[in-house]
Amino acid sequence: MASVATDYTNQVVYTDEVADFSPEIVEEMRAHLVKYPADRKRSALIPLLFVVQRERGYIDNEGVNFLAKFLDLEVTDVWETATFYSMFNMRPVGKYHIQVCKTLSCRILGEPEITGHICDRLGIKPGETTEDGLFTVTRVECLGSCGTAPMMQIGFDYHEDLTIEKVDRLLDTLKAGK
Ligand code: FES
Numbered sequence: 398m399a400s401v402a403t404d405y406t407n408q409v410v411y412t413d414e415v416a417d418f419s420p421e422i423v424e425e426m427r428a429h430l431v432k433y434p435a436d437r438k439r440s441a442l443i444p445l446l447f448v449v450q451r452e453r454g455y456i457d458n459e460g461v462n463f464l465a466k467f468l469d470l471e472v473t474d475v476w477e478t479a480t481f482y483s484m485f486n487m488r489p490v491g492k493y494h495i496q497v498c499k500t501l502s503c504r505i506l507g508e509p510e511i512t513g514h515i516c517d518r519l520g521i522k523p524g525e526t527t528e529d530g531l532f533t534v535t536r537v538e539c540l541g542s543c544g545t546a547p548m549m550q551i552g553f554d555y556h557e558d559l560t561i562e563k564v565d566r567l568l569d570t571l572k573a574g575k
Pocket residue numbers: 498499500501502503504539540541542543544546548
């Protein structure tokens with residue numbers, strides 16, 4: 398079947414192609430799979446999505462097709478999990494993926510100013526990546542750190558009790574490659 402661009406995310410291109418992973422990566426996936434009962438393969442979906450994202454840079458259609466076959470699931474089962482969690486990216490992101498929490502506590506305590514400041518400094522809008530591929534900024538739902546709002550996640554690290562000054566120091570550090 399030919400690739401079909403859809404407006405699902407404006408980024409995903411659907412195909413029947415299946416990702417080809419090396420034997421080592423398939424073995425790593427099997428190691429996750431055996432942690433769960435044989436009739437509960439679906440339970441391995443989240444760790445396997447992390448493997449696909451690491452290997453392919455984001456959750457792409459071919460990777461989803463692979464997981465559907467690997468876990469005996471419908472493709473839609475895989476998509477509905479992948480698209481539910483903001484930790485999975487449906488498109489390539491920069492080296493530093495800045496995910497700013499936009500939910501109530503963070504929003505009340507300054508998220509709009511924080512996001513605006515980050516975007517102004519980087520010259521992009523939320524959802525965009527800088528031309529040098531270093532930074533992507535995304536506004537996401539609650540990251541479970543409401544008591545230290547406003548906050549954001551970069552990679553796997555949380556940055557909390559944000560102020561404009563803190564954000565500036567952080568961006569300077571990341572830009573300097575430290
Ligand atoms: S509202 Fe921002 S972490 Fe919960």
